[in-house]
Amino acid sequence: MSQNIRFIQGNEVCVEAALYAGLNFFAGYPITPSTEIAEHLSLRLPQIKGRFIQMEDEIASVCAIIGASLTGHKVMTATSGPGFSLMQEGLGYAIMAEIPCVIINVQRGGPSTGLPTSVSQGDVGQALWGTHGDHAVIAMTASNHQDIFAMTVHAFNMAETYRTPVILLFDEVTGHMRERLVIPEPGEFPLVERLRTSVKEGVDYHPYLPREDGRLPMSDFGGKHRYNVTGLAHDMWGFPSNNPSVVQGLLRHLVDKINNNSHNITRYNEYEMEDARTVLISYGSSARSALHVVKNRRARGERIGLLELQTLWPFPFGLVRQKCADAKYIVVVEMNMGQILQPVRMAVDNPERVYLANRIDGVFITPTDIKNILRIIQGRGM
Amino acid sequence: MGKPKLKEHIINREWCKGCGICVHFCPKNVLELDENDKAVAVIPEECICCRLCELRCPDLAIEVITEPSEVSESSEVSETSEV
Amino acid sequence: MAIKDYIRERFFPHMWCAGCGHGIVLNGLLRAIEQIGISKNDIVMVSGIGCSSRISGYVDFHTLHTLHGRALAFATGVKMSRPELKLIVPMGDGDALAIGGNHFIHAARRNIDMTAIVMNNRIYGMTGGQYSPLSGYGTSATTAPYSNIDHTFDVVNLSVAAGASFVARTTAYHVMQMISVLKQAILHKGFSVVEILTQCPTYFGRKNKLGGAVEMMEYFKNNTTSVGSKAKQENPELIERGVFVRKEIPEYCSEYEKIIQRATIG
Structure with a gap:
């Protein structure tokens, strides 16, 4: 064993x-x-x-x-x-x-x-x-x-x-x-x-x-x-x-x-998605930081969840649309300038609710990076 | 084994594109292009069955059939005919 | 077995131009295979892109028509995964030595058991007559309207330097020699290269005022000589034909079998 x-x-x-x-x-x-x-x-x-x-x-x-x-x-x-x-x-x-x-x-x-x-x-x-x-x-x-x-x-x-x-x-x-x-x-x-x-x-x-x-x-x-x-x-x-x-x-x-x-x-993981008003969508290593944020904020009572995509192409449009139906904020966490952001915007009913939390400088995106961006998106300032 | 004797030239007119290679290099001038630019054996009795027309045909359009119908022996073809 | 048993007759007449030397290479190759007597199921022909590469569509073997220049790389995967198969890889001169030049020298260096046939007509025919790495200094092509300033590779020297264990050259005129060297190359265990000078009357011949197919084959007849001949000493301009290198050195797939033995003992 x-x-x-x-x-x-x-x-x-x-x-x-x-x-x-x-x-x-x-x-x-x-x-x-x-x-x-x-x-x-x-x-x-x-x-x-x-x-x-x-x-x-x-x-x-x-x-x-x-x-x-x-x-x-x-x-x-x-x-x-x-x-x-x-x-x-x-x-x-x-x-x-x-x-x-x-x-x-x-x-x-x-x-x-x-x-x-x-x-x-x-x-x-x-x-x-x-x-x-x-x-x-x-x-x-x-x-x-x-x-x-x-x-x-x-x-x-x-x-x-x-x-x-x-x-x-x-x-x-x-x-x-x-x-x-x-x-x-x-x-x-x-x-x-x-x-x-x-x-x-x-x-x-x-x-x-x-x-x-x-x-x-x-x-x-x-x-x-x-x-x-x-x-x-x-x-x-x-x-x-x-x-x-x-x-x-x-x-x-x-x-x-x-x-x-x-x-x-299509394969995916979902964490704390049942009643999530803020949905993080991430994949690969950046999903680790996104998951950390979700666990941390859930512990403080925020209705936040993570949809971790494992199959990127063909893009699971139906899945993303369904999972984001009730979300107020949809935040794509990725280490590029929005390559999955775009199909997510195409998938959801309210593309104006889709935001990007990213890093493009070769440094791994940390939970702190995501939290800082979330504050701006959710209107809580820096 | 005696010299092979010609039975016939089978020339596939559908495949022949009339390039004239067989005509030009035949050591006995057996072949010609007809009015449709297809190879034909005009003096088959002169054929020495060297098969160089068959081997040099880019279109795989020529078969030299000999009798007795033994399996073709390429070793019978003289290397001297090609320098 | 007649050579017609080795072709896919439904695709004839083939798509090559009248007098194209590539057809003569197909003709000679089929006779070499017929004389060796290899089963059709044991032969994999891998080709690239260009006029030459269309040869694979016409033969009734396992045929893999790949990407421009990449035939030897695909063939390497086929051979390594099924070493008992006979690999024959016909390529054009641009295919083998421009876009595929790197694959060519590395396949030669590995000495992997396959036969590379370079059908050298000194031009890109499929795209309409642009100069190739084998066109030569001073030739004319649709992309060399002021005369070509590129020098050529010597395919034989290149192959020898890269490590090929069998290297030969012949022409579309010398069909008996073509059949003979192709047989030797196919039977050789290791990477074998056969360069065959073939005529492209449509482009190389026309652009360089060399006449038609017949005149171009006369050129092969009159401007080549057997390797090591006295004629070459007297006229260094002559192109040598024949077998230049034949050596027994460890073959790649056989060596890999030894690796497997080493790895599985422990």
């Missing part, structure tokens, strides 16, 4: 969770503050006959995991902002070619090289619209080690369920922070295995013909079905097509399979 309790960094939690989920191929390139993930996996993967490779850059890393996923493996890469920028090309390919993979972005300050060792949540918008063209993505986050574990497993499950890349937006604080983790027992979290086609060898196989539920049964590359995979718009056989109805159907499928399943993808 005691062996299952660890005191480790968030990046290492992510490694434990990925292995729990069935990861057996990782390609990456060193970048602060994500590097520990690569270091630990270089040690751990060969122990389970998995494979680790350090590529020449992040472009190559994401491409390599896509190649390995095609052969039937659960795959992952890990990076931070500058590397995530380089990965946008491969991310779009994995979306278009519907190849399951998990991309970890341990966020640091940006833009450009920015603040390599400081915390930020500045890549939230990039996760959604960093790669070109119409598409939908799944992006998730977590604020504590137990949730980092759960969300990493969930990320692999979602990637396999919907045949799509899933982005995990951790940050420098959660990545480097040490706290207690109870490693779940095998079987405690259900694991989704890839849906594989039942089409027999020699029978016409349509790798890109979705089932009624939108899922695509795969056939492992190198197996009995020879088919084509391309980043070009393609037909149900995977061959390039610019037929307008084929293109329309493909794009609708790529977006609908995610947006129409938002209820299966």
